Amino acid sequence: xxxxxxxxxxxxxxxxxxxxxxxxxxxxxxxxxxxxxxxxxxxxxxxxxxxxxxxxxxxxxxxxxxxxxxxxxxxxxxxxxxxxxxxxxxxxxxxxxxxxxxxxxxxxxxxxx
Amino acid sequence: xxxxxxxxxxxxxxxxxxxxxxxxxxxxxxxxxxxxxxxxxxxxxxxxxxxxxxxxxxxxxxxxxxxxxxxxxxxxxxxxxxxxxxxxxxxxxxxxxxxxxxxxxxxxxxxxxxx
Numbered sequence: 001x002x003x004x005x006x007x008x009x010x011x012x013x014x015x016x017x018x019x020x021x022x023x024x025x026x027x028x029x030x031x032x033x034x035x036x037x038x039x040x041x042x043x044x045x046x047x048x049x050x051x052x053x054x055x056x057x058x059x060x061x062x063x064x065x066x067x068x069x070x071x072x073x074x075x076x077x078x079x080x081x082x083x084x085x086x087x088x089x090x091x092x093x094x095x096x097x098x099x100x101x102x103x104x105x106x107x108x109x110x111x112x113x
Numbered sequence: 114x115x116x117x118x119x120x121x122x123x124x125x126x127x128x129x130x131x132x133x134x135x136x137x138x139x140x141x142x143x144x145x146x147x148x149x150x151x152x153x154x155x156x157x158x159x160x161x162x163x164x165x166x167x168x169x170x171x172x173x174x175x176x177x178x179x180x181x182x183x184x185x186x187x188x189x190x191x192x193x194x195x196x197x198x199x200x201x202x203x204x205x206x207x208x209x210x211x212x213x214x215x216x217x218x219x220x221x222x223x224x225x226x227x228x
Contacts, residue, residue, distance in 0.1 A: 004155070036219075041221070042221065043116065043117060043204070043206075043218070043219035043220050043221045043222070044156070044204070044206075044217075044219035045218070045219065046216045046217070049216075089155055089156075091155070099144065099146055099158075099161050099169075099208070099217065100158045100161070100169065100172075101148075101156070101158065101217070102155075102158075103155030103156050103157070104155050105153060105154055105155050106155055
């Protein structure tokens, strides 16, 4: 079946540090890939997405590139802020059933001032 | 409303009891979804409604779980004869279209604890 494996947390960084959260997937075919974020006290929200190989999703300074050859979708940000502290989830879905997301376990990021 | 609203935010019940969890989606959203998030895991798909009908209920774990959306807006997830393994955060999401966008808007969830 389909699965998503993401970097174990928690991750603790200082403000302005570089962030990478690794995500790899196993799937039959070519899924769409997503990063969702959950800020404290809020619901999950879409951070960025990519729907085909070599696409780069970007939002709020975060980026992730869909790498078919390595089945990866790593999340990066050049300079994190305290406000980026949250739980980050990598997820996949397939075209006709984009609602049926398969999520990774989530990675807790804490950014200290 | 401004976002997806779920009630109750917390529910503690005893094994064997019946539980209802309510979801009020974003106004105008035709598609509604339920997910379940167990401790230390990512959310797992349960059921998807398009309008009043369940378009995909393949994620419901067994026949103790049932969900309705009688008027195409508010949905209720019903769990009969609760078991300790049902303890989890139940997430509701909605979207303006059923498929294709990939952007689901999630509520904060209802945390269910079965003692």
